[in-house]
Amino acid sequence: MNIIVCIKQVPDTTVVKIDPVKGTLIREGVPSIMNPDDKGGLELALRLKDQFGANVTVISMGPPQADVMLREALAMGADRAILLSDRKFAGADTLATSYALSGLCRVLDYDLIIAGRQAIDGDTAQVGPELAEHLGLPQITYVADAKVLDNGNLQVDKENEDGIQVLEVEGKCLLTVLASAFEPRYMSVSGIMEAYDKEVEVWSADKIDVDEGKLGLAGSPTKVFKSFPKAMKAPGEVHEVTPEEAVELIVNQLKVKHII
Amino acid sequence: MDKKDYKNVFVFAEQREGVIQPVAFELLGKARDLADALGEKVVAMLLGCGIKDQAQALIEQGADEVIVVDAPELKDFLSEQYSQAVGQIITERKPSIVLYGATTIGRDLAPRIASRLKTGLTADCTKLEIEPDKDGEPEFRMTRPAFGGNLMATIICPNNRPQMSTVRPGVMQKMQRQEGRQGTVTEFQPTFDASKFKVKLVKTIKADKQVADISEAKILVSGGRGVHDKEGFDKLQALADVLGGQVASSRAMVDNGVMPHEVQVGQTGKTVRPNLYMACGISGAIQHLAGMEESDFIIAINKDKFAPIFSVADLGIVGDLHKIVPMLTERIKKELEK
Numbered sequence: 001m002n003i004i005v006c007i008k009q010v011p012d013t014t015v016v017k018i019d020p021v022k023g024t025l026i027r028e029g030v031p032s033i034m035n036p037d038d039k040g041g042l043e044l045a046l047r048l049k050d051q052f053g054a055n056v057t058v059i060s061m062g063p064p065q066a067d068v069m070l071r072e073a074l075a076m077g078a079d080r081a082i083l084l085s086d087r088k089f090a091g092a093d094t095l096a097t098s099y100a101l102s103g104l105c106r107v108l109d110y111d112l113i114i115a116g117r118q119a120i121d122g123d124t125a126q127v128g129p130e131l132a133e134h135l136g137l138p139q140i141t142y143v144a145d146a147k148v149l150d151n152g153n154l155q156v157d158k159e160n161e162d163g164i165q166v167l168e169v170e171g172k173c174l175l176t177v178l179a180s181a182f183e184p185r186y187m188s189v190s191g192i193m194e195a196y197d198k199e200v201e202v203w204s205a206d207k208i209d210v211d212e213g214k215l216g217l218a219g220s221p222t223k224v225f226k227s228f229p230k231a232m233k234a235p236g237e238v239h240e241v242t243p244e245e246a247v248e249l250i251v252n253q254l255k256v257k258h259i260i
Numbered sequence: 261m262d263k264k265d266y267k268n269v270f271v272f273a274e275q276r277e278g279v280i281q282p283v284a285f286e287l288l289g290k291a292r293d294l295a296d297a298l299g300e301k302v303v304a305m306l307l308g309c310g311i312k313d314q315a316q317a318l319i320e321q322g323a324d325e326v327i328v329v330d331a332p333e334l335k336d337f338l339s340e341q342y343s344q345a346v347g348q349i350i351t352e353r354k355p356s357i358v359l360y361g362a363t364t365i366g367r368d369l370a371p372r373i374a375s376r377l378k379t380g381l382t383a384d385c386t387k388l389e390i391e392p393d394k395d396g397e398p399e400f401r402m403t404r405p406a407f408g409g410n411l412m413a414t415i416i417c418p419n420n421r422p423q424m425s426t427v428r429p430g431v432m433q434k435m436q437r438q439e440g441r442q443g444t445v446t447e448f449q450p451t452f453d454a455s456k457f458k459v460k461l462v463k464t465i466k467a468d469k470q471v472a473d474i475s476e477a478k479i480l481v482s483g484g485r486g487v488h489d490k491e492g493f494d495k496l497q498a499l500a501d502v503l504g505g506q507v508a509s510s511r512a513m514v515d516n517g518v519m520p521h522e523v524q525v526g527q528t529g530k531t532v533r534p535n536l537y538m539a540c541g542i543s544g545a546i547q548h549l550a551g552m553e554e555s556d557f558i559i560a561i562n563k564d565k566f567a568p569i570f571s572v573a574d575l576g577i578v579g580d581l582h583k584i585v586p587m588l589t590e591r592i593k594k595e596l597e598k
Contacts, residue, residue, distance in 0.1 A: 013408025014547065094381070095374060120408055123527065124383040126371040129339070133375035138458040139339050141368045155462065160364040162276065163467035165336075169459045180521075221380030221420035225401060227413040236558075238576035240565060243583040247591050250559060250584075253575050257557050259479070259503065259536050260595055 001054040003045045004105055006115040006131070007038040007073060009066040013120045034069045037116025040182035041175070044146060045114050046077045047182075052148060055079050059104055061089055061097060067200050075187035075195035082108075086204040091217030094126040099219060101127070102134035103210030104203065112154070113174040117142060128176035138173045144181040263356075266421040269295040270355040272346065273304040273318055273326075274365055276337075278311055280318070282476075283361035285434040287427060288322035290388055291359055292435055297390040298398055300356065301325060307345055309335035312445075319443035322435050326445050327353070333452055336461050337365050343372045345450040350377060355422045357400055359388075362426035370426050380417035382425040388432075393418075409527050409550035430475040430531045467522075472506060474523050479505025479536045482525055482552070485512045486541020486562060486581055493519065495582065496540055499589045502596065508532065510542045526551035540581040544569030561585070 012033050017026045034042075045056045058073040060066050061084040070081035082104065089100055105113060113132075118125035125141070132139035144164065145157040158165045159178060187195075205212055213219065239249060254260045269291040273284040284304070291302045304323040306315055308330065315326035327349055333341045346369065350358065358373075360366035362384045374381035387403035399416060400423045406413040417423040474480060481500040483493055493507060500507045509519035511526055525532055527547035537555035542548060544560070544567055552558070553572045560573035561581045570576040577584065 011407075013410060014545070016408060016410050016546070094371070095378070098375060122383075122406070123408070124371075124381075125367045126374070126381060126383060129368060129371035130375035133343075133372050138456075139368070139372065140459060141339075142364050158364075162464075164465040166462040166465065167459050168462050171458055173458065221378070222382060222415050222417050225414040225416045227406060227411050230405075230410075230412050235571045236574035236576060238565065238570050238573070238578060240578040243579060243587055246561070246577045246579050246584045247588045249575065249577065250588055251591055251595060253557075253559070254536075254592070255595075257536070259557075260592055 001048065001052060001112065002108075002110045003048065003054050003056050004108060004110045004113045005038070005042045005045045005056060005058045005073075005078070006101060006113065006127070007042060007058050007060050007069065008035045008116070008119050009033070009060065009062055009069040010035045010119050010121040032065065032069070034072060035116050035119045036179040037118055037177060039116070039184045040179035041114040041116050041177040042073055042076060042078065043182040043184040044143075044175070044177055046185065048112075048146075048148070049077065057082065057108060057110075059084065059101065061085070061092075061100055064202070070200045071195045071198075072187060074198050074200075075191040076185055077188075077191060081198070081200045083200055083202050084205075084208070085202050088205040088212060088215050091220060092215065093220035093222045094122075094124055094130055095221055096215055096217075096219035098127045098130035099134055099214050100205070100208070100210060101131050103208035105131070105135055106209040107207070111172055113137065115174065115176050117176045117178055125176070128174060132174035135174070138169055138171075139176070140167055140169060140173065141176045143175045143177045146175060261421060263419075263421055266354045266356040268301045268303050268353070268355050269298070270303045270305060270350070270353075270358045270422070271323070272358065272360045272366065272369070273306045274361050274363060275306065275308050275311055275314070276365075278308060278314075280306075280314055281361065281363070281429075282434075283363060283427070283429040284318070285321045286429065286432040287359045287361060288318065289434040290427070290432040291357075292322040294357060294388060294390055294400070295324075298356070303327060303353070303355065305329070305346060305349055307334045307342060312447075315445045320437050320439060320441045324443050326443065327448050328445060329448050329450060331450070331452075336464070337368075338457070338459055338461065339368055339372055340456050340459065341452070342369050343376060344452055344456070345448075346373055347376050348450045349448055350422060358422045358424045360424070360426045362428040366426050370424060374424055377422075379420040379422060379424060380415075382415045382417070385425045385427050386431055388425060388427070405527070405550055409546045428531050430533055474506055474508045474525070475530045475532050477506040477508075477532070477534050479503050480508045480525075480532060480534045480555075481505055481538045481540065482508035482510065482542060483513060483519075483540050484510035484542030484548075487513065490518055492541075492582065495585045495589070499538070499585050499592075502589055502592045503536070505534075505536070510548050511545075539569050539573070540585060542569050543567045544572065
């Protein structure tokens with residue numbers, strides 16, 4: 001079985017701080033990490049590899065710095081790593097990004113594509129389904145479990161607001177995976193040693209099967225009109241008081257607001 | 261593509277087991293504003309099996325027309341079946357705007373449609389508006405949190421149609437129901453290509469719904485790391501009980517297994533907008549604030565006077581929730597007995 005896993009390097013948005021005076025982002029010192037849902041996807045691929053034997057190729061699109069993350073994936077157990085890196089991809093929205101990734105997938109052999117549900121910097125959850133559509137593959141999103149059945153089909157648990165849908169899919173497909181369902185393994189020591197001997201292949205746009213006019217900014221239907229720091233509402237009163245006084249303050253406010 | 265051929269604001273009216281979801285009505289409320297600003301119609305797409313008689317409910321909440329697709333293929337949500345039907349409706353009817361709920365259904369369907377029709381999609385919008393562009397033409401502007409909720413970005417889709425967005429449940433306001441409001445119901449017959457139906461539903465396992473939906477609650481007593489454990493949450497539950505509210509949680513207490521995911525507030529949890537939000541022992545990470553800052557009245561109790569939660573609180577108390585919450589519960593009990 002050949003499995004492609006799509007991974008993205010993201011800033012760890014959970015440690016980003018806002019400058020309290022200027023209201024701007026403090027980007028300095030924010031570490032870059034493998035997006036958590038994507039890491040869950042890689043873990044699923046590696047579990048399938050452990051059980052049935054598989055060739056796992058991790059792919060990513062981004063600047064050369066993503067090399068570190070791809071080596072981490074190799075150290076976890078991936079067999080091959082390809083980074084799509086070219087100025088022609090710059091400014092891509094989700095449609096142009098998924099289109100570029102589809103051009104790469106088309107020149108690789110695969111039986112299954114796994115992506116994370118969403119990336120923590122964009123939170124769109126769009127690239128997976130858009131990639132599936134570009135490739136004409138069935139998709140299952142919000143995947144919490146997947147196993148191979150005796151007939152070769154995949155049985156997949158899809159999580160939703162009301163519970164779980166158990167689905168069976170025939171043939172090639174694309175899954176988007178929840179980090180919470182697949183605790184990722186650590187890199188092994190031998191894996192780390194090997195990862196630095198392996199090559200991270202860096203591919204430019206001319207190596208993939210795409211119409212270059214549909215890449216990057218030109219291929220992106222959506223444009224950022226503006227971005228701005230979130231308007232903080234004026235903070236109310238903050239009191240450092242005894243518990244008794246605190247109770248009085250709260251009760252008074254609840255009465256004013258007709259809550260009690 | 262001539263943009264002028266594209267007209268009317270469409271809403272994907274999500275239903276589950278034949279029940280139209282609240283987010284569909286919220287989207288209709290916003291679609292009504294947008295359509296009025298554009299001088300266009302609001303059209304709801306209702307897909308399912310045996311759901312035709314519910315079209316009037318959508319009309320009474322703002323739709324001028326309801327396109328009904330009633331087919332056995334659409335009984336349960338499956339990506340390809342729904343994508344074929346919605347894709348065909350959009351191709352034939354050419355809407356200018358299409359809105360979907362940012363649910364596990366809408367966030368599966370909408371990107372599939374965007375990629376099929378080669379158009380733009382903006383996820384999890386918190387604000388949708390029509391403003392004049394530089395030539396004075398009406399422009400659809402979609403604002404959403406970016407960078408993990410640290411920034412806001414306004415997105416436009418200038419050259420492709422339809423312009424599409426998803427909106428999380430609880431963000432938009434539905435309009436007052438107008439009983440007897442008139443509208444048209446159109447039946448649509450898609451041409452299904454069953455050879456592409458590669459995913460089949462084996463079974464559905466329903467989660468135990470012991471907890472009511474926190475996004476519907478009027479009063480929420482919410483706890484974070486400072487609550488420590490299950491016993492700490494019992495104190496919050498007692499307070500919620502006397503106030504007639506529900507208990508919610510920050511991500512930290514869900515990740516460590518103390519509280520279930522269904523009651524998590526924030527970027528990766530639910531968006532809530534209750535009349536009263538009491539944040540107890542919650543420091544207020546930006547991802548948490550993104551899910552609750554639109555609450556009408558926010559009270560925060562935290563030991564750390566520099567906790568960011570105080571920046572959104574209407575009333576902030578620096579103190580120990582383990583002392584204050586039980587005393588407050590007793591005091592409110594007495595007040596209510598008066």
